[in-house]
Amino acid sequence: GAVVSQHPSWVICKSGTSVKIECRSLDFQATTMFWYRQFPKQSLMLMATSNEGSKATYEQGVEKDKFLINHASLTLSTLTVTSAHPEDSSFYICSWLLQETQYFGPGTRLLVL
Amino acid sequence: QQPVQSPQAVILREGEDAVINCSSSKALYSVHWYRQKHGEAPVFLMILLKGGEQKGHEKISASFNEKKQQSSLYLTASQLSYSGTYFCGHLEQGGKLIFGQGTELSVKP
Numbered sequence: 412g413a414v415v416s417q418h419p420s421w422v423i424c425k426s427g428t429s430v431k432i433e434c435r436s437l438d439f440q441a442t443t444m445f446w447y448r449q450f451p452k453q454s455l456m457l458m459a460t461s462n463e464g465s466k467a468t469y470e471q472g473v474e475k476d477k478f479l480i481n482h483a484s485l486t487l488s489t490l491t492v493t494s495a496h497p498e499d500s501s502f503y504i505c506s507w508l509l510q511e512t513q514y515f516g517p518g519t520r521l522l523v524l
Numbered sequence: 525q526q527p528v529q530s531p532q533a534v535i536l537r538e539g540e541d542a543v544i545n546c547s548s549s550k551a552l553y554s555v556h557w558y559r560q561k562h563g564e565a566p567v568f569l570m571i572l573l574k575g576g577e578q579k580g581h582e583k584i585s586a587s588f589n590e591k592k593q594q595s596s597l598y599l600t601a602s603q604l605s606y607s608g609t610y611f612c613g614h615l616e617q618g619g620k621l622i623f624g625q626g627t628e629l630s631v632k633p
Contacts (some may be wrong), residue, residue, distance in 0.1 A: 415565075425527060443618070445617050445619075445620070445621070446616075453625075453626075454526070454611065454623045454624065454625045454626050455566065455611070455623050457621070460618055460619070460620055470616075479592070501616045502563075504565050504566075506617040511554065511571065511619070512556070512568055512570070512571055512602075512616065513556075513619070513621050514568065515558075515565040515566050515568075516565055517564060517565050518563075518564065519562075522544070
């Protein structure tokens with residue numbers, strides 16, 4: 412149980428383009444979900460908290476206009492990296508909160524050239 | 525504030541034991557432990573909710589001392605599959621999980 416999917420798993424794009432990452436909970440529904448970013452050899456850094464039907468809450472230093480979150484339903488959320496630049500290259504991971512436990516997706520590796 | 529984990533890295537031979545510590549400067553009501561393999565997402569290991577609570581998962585167990593704001597993860601008779609980076613984390617308001625910096629565990633044959 413508690414399976415989370417992300418799509419795509421890998422994306423390579425040119426600088427200046429926008430990239431959309433999709434996160435789905437496959438066998439459960441949840442109101443609250445999270446987006447993280449992880450650079451090599453570092454811990455997961457929380458980017459934003461999203462509750463279905465509300466605007467996402469972004470962590471300090473994370474630009475809300477650059478990382479657009481659309482929490483469409485209790486099973487689907489998307490993160491759009493707008494006008495991506497090489498410094499946005501990272502491993503993006505989503506998670507859903509279910510009974511005080513976060514269940515993570517497999518992650519999306521973004522490479523901006 | 526990020527929990528502090530120690531050690532940062534540990535190398536074991538198969539069958540050896542290891543302890544990973546996690547401490548926080550703020551009051552903890554729960555501690556979560558995750559393992560992340562290279563290039564993959566973190567996998568939930570266990571959550572400890574009560575002070576002094578201990579839990580076990582296969583040969584991996586953990587303790588939580590609420591008063592000392594510390595938790596320890598115990599890996600006994602380590603297997604090659606235990607290799608990865610272990611993160612502790614604590615929940616904040618709204619369900620936010622704040623992770624420690626991670627402990628990289630390598631189990632060698």
